[in-house]
Every structure is written in C-alpha cells, then in structure tokens.
Amino acid sequence: MSLRLNAVNNISDPSSDVKPTGFQKITAIFGENVFTLKVARELLSDEAYKSLRSSVKSGKKIDRAMANQVASGIRQWAESKGVTHFTHWFQPLTGTTAEKHDSFFTIKGDGTSLEEFDGAALIQQEPDASSFPSGGLRATFEARGYTAWDPSSPAFIMEVGLGKTLCIPTIFVSYTGESLDYKAPLLKALEALNKSAVDVCNYFDRNVTKVSATLGWEQEYFIVDAGLFNARPDLVLSGRTVFGHSSAKGQQLEDHYFGSIPERVFEFMRDYEQEAYKLGIPLRTRHNEVAPAQFECAPIFEEVSVAVDHNTLLMDIMDRVARRHNLRVLLHEKPFAGINGSGKHNNWSMSTDTGVNLLAPGKTPKTNLMFLTFFVNTIKAVYDYADLLRSAIASAGNDFRLGANEAPPAIISVFIGQYLTKVLDDIETRVNEKFDEQDEAILKLDLHRSIPELLLDNTDRNRTSPFAFTGNKFEFRAVGSSANCANAMTVLNTIVAETLKSFKKEVDGLIEKGEKKEIAIIHVIREYIVNGKKILFEGNNYSDEWAKEAEARGLQNIKTTPLALDAMVTEKALHLFESNDVYSHSELEARYEIELEKYIKKVQIEARIMGELATSTILPGAIKYQNTLIENIKGLKELGLPEASYANQRQVLEKVSEHISVVSEQIMKMIEARKTANALESSRDKAIAYCDQVKGQFFDTIRYHVDKLELLVDDKEWTLPKYREILFLR
Numbered sequence: 001m002s003l004r005l006n007a008v009n010n011i012s013d014p015s016s017d018v019k020p021t022g023f024q025k026i027t028a029i030f031g032e033n034v035f036t037l038k039v040a041r042e043l044l045s046d047e048a049y050k051s052l053r054s055s056v057k058s059g060k061k062i063d064r065a066m067a068n069q070v071a072s073g074i075r076q077w078a079e080s081k082g083v084t085h086f087t088h089w090f091q092p093l094t095g096t097t098a099e100k101h102d103s104f105f106t107i108k109g110d111g112t113s114l115e116e117f118d119g120a121a122l123i124q125q126e127p128d129a130s131s132f133p134s135g136g137l138r139a140t141f142e143a144r145g146y147t148a149w150d151p152s153s154p155a156f157i158m159e160v161g162l163g164k165t166l167c168i169p170t171i172f173v174s175y176t177g178e179s180l181d182y183k184a185p186l187l188k189a190l191e192a193l194n195k196s197a198v199d200v201c202n203y204f205d206r207n208v209t210k211v212s213a214t215l216g217w218e219q220e221y222f223i224v225d226a227g228l229f230n231a232r233p234d235l236v237l238s239g240r241t242v243f244g245h246s247s248a249k250g251q252q253l254e255d256h257y258f259g260s261i262p263e264r265v266f267e268f269m270r271d272y273e274q275e276a277y278k279l280g281i282p283l284r285t286r287h288n289e290v291a292p293a294q295f296e297c298a299p300i301f302e303e304v305s306v307a308v309d310h311n312t313l314l315m316d317i318m319d320r321v322a323r324r325h326n327l328r329v330l331l332h333e334k335p336f337a338g339i340n341g342s343g344k345h346n347n348w349s350m351s352t353d354t355g356v357n358l359l360a361p362g363k364t365p366k367t368n369l370m371f372l373t374f375f376v377n378t379i380k381a382v383y384d385y386a387d388l389l390r391s392a393i394a395s396a397g398n399d400f401r402l403g404a405n406e407a408p409p410a411i412i413s414v415f416i417g418q419y420l421t422k423v424l425d426d427i428e429t430r431v432n433e434k435f436d437e438q439d440e441a442i443l444k445l446d447l448h449r450s451i452p453e454l455l456l457d458n459t460d461r462n463r464t465s466p467f468a469f470t471g472n473k474f475e476f477r478a479v480g481s482s483a484n485c486a487n488a489m490t491v492l493n494t495i496v497a498e499t500l501k502s503f504k505k506e507v508d509g510l511i512e513k514g515e516k517k518e519i520a521i522i523h524v525i526r527e528y529i530v531n532g533k534k535i536l537f538e539g540n541n542y543s544d545e546w547a548k549e550a551e552a553r554g555l556q557n558i559k560t561t562p563l564a565l566d567a568m569v570t571e572k573a574l575h576l577f578e579s580n581d582v583y584s585h586s587e588l589e590a591r592y593e594i595e596l597e598k599y600i601k602k603v604q605i606e607a608r609i610m611g612e613l614a615t616s617t618i619l620p621g622a623i624k625y626q627n628t629l630i631e632n633i634k635g636l637k638e639l640g641l642p643e644a645s646y647a648n649q650r651q652v653l654e655k656v657s658e659h660i661s662v663v664s665e666q667i668m669k670m671i672e673a674r675k676t677a678n679a680l681e682s683s684r685d686k687a688i689a690y691c692d693q694v695k696g697q698f699f700d701t702i703r704y705h706v707d708k709l710e711l712l713v714d715d716k717e718w719t720l721p722k723y724r725e726i727l728f729l730r
Helices: 003-010 037-043 046-058 064-080 119-123 183-201 226-230 233-238 263-278 304-324 365-384 386-392 396-401 418-430 437-443 485-512 517-535 544-553 561-569 571-579 585-638 643-678 683-712 723-728
Strands: 085-089 101-103 105-107 113-115 145-149 156-160 163-174 211-225 283-288 294-299 327-330 344-352 467-469 474-476
Touching (some): 003 226, 003 723, 037 046, 037 064, 046 064, 064 119, 064 163, 119 145, 163 183, 183 211, 183 304, 183 344, 183 365, 183 485, 211 226, 211 304, 211 485, 211 723, 226 723, 233 585, 263 283, 263 294, 263 327, 294 304, 304 327, 304 485, 344 485, 365 386, 365 485, 365 517, 386 485, 386 561, 396 561, 418 517, 485 517, 485 571, 561 571, 561 683, 571 585, 585 643, 585 683, 643 683
Parallel strands (some): 085 163
Antiparallel strands (some): 085 101, 105 113, 145 163, 211 294, 211 327, 211 344, 283 294, 344 474, 467 474
C-alpha cells in the first residue's frame, strides 16, 4: 500500500495516544514559567532587584556583582521547578532559534560536585559564530562569537517532554562586535525611535521621557495530518507543495472562515495555548482562516522586542505540540496553490511612558496635533523608504504570496480611510504658503468633530493594503507567516526614527526664525502631507488599474526577492542605518549576502525536489498507467473492435504521453539551468538566475503538466496525497 493510501486510511484514528488537554484557568498558569519582576522581587535583595528592574525598564547595564545575585536567584527559582540545564536562547539569521544547553552541575578543584550558575554564565556565552550565517563577517576558521543577555526580555523555562531548560534571551554578535542575529539590530532601532520620538513628544508634553513601540502580530498557519504530510516529500523538505491540482472544492464557498474549529485542531490549539500561557505569551484570539485547513491566532499587544521573542517562541511551540497530536504546522507563506497563503500581520504603534498612544486622536486640539504629527511622520517614512520596507518582507516564500488571493501586492501603499484622508486634505488646502491668520484657525481644529469617537470603526478596512491604518495603529499586512517579525520591525522603527529626526530639525528651524511652535509644526506637517501623499491609496490594491496608477505615481512594483533586496545596499540605506546606529556598512552588506543565499538555497531545494518527485514518483506512475492504456487499446484492436470503441482511451493516452514527454524534457532543461546558475560567482547574479532562469522558466510549466497528469492517471497509481485529502481530511 502506498504512503498516501496508508495515511488516508489511518486518519480515522489519528490521535489515539494523545490525551485531551484538561481545563486550567488562564490566570492560574499565565507566566508560571517566566522569571518575572514579581518573582525577582521575592528572590533578590533590594539592591539586586532595583538593578534588574532598572535594566528592564530603562536599559541600564547591570553591574557584574549584581549579576551574580540575579543569576543565583534565577537558578534558585529554576531548580525549584525541576530545571537542571540552562541555555542562551537567541535568534540567528537562519530564521529559527538556537540554543546550546549547559548543566548547572560542576566539579570544584577539590572534587566537590555542586550546582552553580554565576553572573558570568548569565551575561555571556560563546557559541560558534562561523557555523551560523554571517555573510562573510566570519570565516570558517574564525569561530568565536558571543551571546549576551538581554534583560529586557525575561528568562523562561522551556518544557520539552519531561525535560525542562532555563532559557536566557540573548543577542548574538561576532568576536569583532558585528551583530549576527535579528535581536541586536531591533533593540538598536527601538532605541533610535525612542530618542527621536521623545524629542518630538516634548513639543507637546515635557513629562514624556520614553516612547516604546508596540506590536500585536497575527499568526496565520495551516494544519495538516502528519501521515499525509510525511507522504509529501515536497512538504517535508520545502514547506510547500510544488505539485498538486486544485481540489474540486477549495475556498470558493467561503464556508471555512470563522467556521466551527474541527475537534482535532481545537484540541491542538488548546494544548499549544496552555504552553504559550505558561511562557507569558498573551494569546487572545483563535479562529478558522479563509482557506481550508488554515487558522490564525493573535495576542494582546506588547512592547516590540518582547512581542518578537514571543512570536518566535510560539512558532517553535506550535511545531512541537502539533507533532504530539500527529499533526504538522505549515508556516510557509504559500503551501498550496490556488488558495490563500499565510501572513503575519504586524500591528504597530507607539506609546509614551505617560500612557498615551501616539497613534490615537485625543480630546483636545493639542493632543490631536500630537497625533497628527506622529501619524503623518509615519506616512512620510513609508513613502520615503518604501523600497526598504519591501526588502524587509522579501523571501522566496513571500514571493508566491504577495499579490495572490487576499495578500497585498508587492507595491507598498498606505490606507488611512476616508475620514483621515479628509483631515489631511483640509490641512493641505487650508494652510497657505505664507504664514497668516489661517494658521491660527487650523490649530483650533478639533479632530473629534471630523473623526467619530469610535475611530476603530470609522471606516471600512482595506484587506488589500500592505500598510493600513486601523484605528489607533498601523497594520503591516505584507509580512510573511514564516518571517521573524524583527526584520520588518527593525526597518519600520528605524525609518520612523529618521523621519522624526528630520521633522524636529525642520520645526526647530522655523521656530528659530520666530514662528510659533504650533504654527511651525502645522507647516511641516503640511509639507510632509504634500510630499508623501503619493503613497496613499484607498481602493483595491489587487486591481490592474492600481498597478498602472502606482507606476504613474512613481511607486515601485518589485515582484521578486533578488531585486527587492537591492534596496538594502543603497547609499540611502547605508546612511539611514549608520546614522541611527542600527547597522554598520559591513553588517548591512553581510545581511544582503545572507538573504540572497537564503533565496538561492530555497529555490534550489524546490527545484531539486521537483526533479526528484517527477522522476521517481510522478513519471513511473504515469508510465504505468500509460502502459495500461496501451494494453487496453491493443486488446480491443486484437478483438477486431472498431476504432470508435477505444477512441476515448486513445485520446487519454495521447494526453498522458504528451504530459510525460514535456515533464521529462523540462526537468532535464531545468537541471541544466541550475548548473548554469551555480557557475555564477556573484550572489546577486546567481539569485536572479535562479529566480528567472530556473523558477521563472520551469516551475510553472512543469507543475502545469504534472497537475494535468494528476487528473488523468488512475487514482491508485498516484502516490502523492492530493489537495482534497490534505486540506479536508481531519
């Protein structure tokens, strides 16, 4: 029996070994495996607690002596929960997390064995930096790298089976100091935003001393049966189906979205949610998504750095928990052709330490002017650096998703809704080129007369927009489901920080010339509205008309990753990141090389699995069916029956033979195209060759003919699970 049929037959009893998840009140378990400040208060001295709290709240370094006390308290807490090992948990540029476990156990010089965890082990470890992507920053023989404790993200205990490990969130840098992870640049970008935003906030409120960016991600994913997954080598190796004809029923009936959650999936959700709650991940929402077998979860907003850690951690938890339910989680942006792909919508805002959301209108002209300032600066930032935002969400997987079904296109635009569009139009038209009494009048504009109090619901949502204002936040919808949020968040926070710096410089310049502060602010806002309004679009981003209009506006439509990544290494990008102390020139160049290499390798893997599946799985079954048809026609001929009696079989045979021939021929040509691409020295040239000459020339053609064979070949001879089975069998 084939793996496919065996997997289908076993679905009727998929989880006999899985015990239902018992009920536990969320508040009773939330954060129980996290070393929170509340736990620290109970275990640390006043001095050590204050040092840790100051580091968490304001980023101050912890003294080494205090670090010993903190480490001792963490070990005491961890051991009380059955922990024997610890690890520095970090996020290298592989796209996954990394950890190396060490035990608390040690032996002293006199032979005494004991458990120990000191400040040095807490603060720093030394993983092999040459074994992770470095983009040329580290040679194979230059192995030294460092993980350094990030106190802003709390330590936690990861439970895997019966084992428990203390995880210390860290950044990862090379021996020479360059960042080799997603976390270090993100922290630098957040600090750049904090400085710029506080300076601008002080125009309105001198009490603001800190501005934090907040993030609420929405994680979309597919769930499929483990047996069916294992019978699809393409899913196992690349995360997506390189072949597969559309099911007769897909998402066209629109009956899956927000529908009843299948019981087996529901049990999996409850299980991973409990694991997440223990780790302090504040999940709030779960539901069916649009495509069959597609689902989504979303948390309560958190500060960006913690939210990024939690999302990265959750993806690992979901994968692990799914396996014990005989399921598999698919985080690829487009695992199935013809139905919706998966994104990770990044809902982003800024808040002050005085409790103000800077992207929410206030109740007075003064607070509304502050809202307008940050609102317009964000729009201007997106307009000026749209190419960098596009590069931040570029990947082989997201190339399949962007512009397909409900995902936004590769054109970066901003949706703000009719009410705020009218407000910006009013500001643009009511303020003259010269300063006069009209400026005083506009300062008295009460936005609450123009914007209903329920701002969240004052305009329809635009699901086709890549960057949409949704009431009191911006939603960056173009981020891919498998991505580390840190990449997009690093770029977004940096470009807003840079724009706010320029804004303050311009406003200060006008004030120095004798203008009133409020009038100066309004005039710079107006200038930014005029300069950045080309990025605003309220219509259907999917339409061909928008693509033409966007081109006329001068907006880029870069559909492939190799070209989108070019924005990372422009002089504009270098100045942006260096001036904000986020990336050095060498770090930026290294990341560019790493992203190109990732793209090349992922397309290469997909090309190889296409060739392997076609040659060893698809064609043998098709040829076997071809022979069956030949024997059938031959037999009918020998019986002396008229041609009309086997005309249908002959027609099918001709189609099968044609598809077999084209697939075989195209596979050989694709192999040659890969060899040509591999011979190129430049990573950029190689990536473009894989994109255009390998993927572009052959993927769709080979798939078309294989998928046609799926419709023609005897079902018993087709060994790959079909879409109807993967997506609908529970």
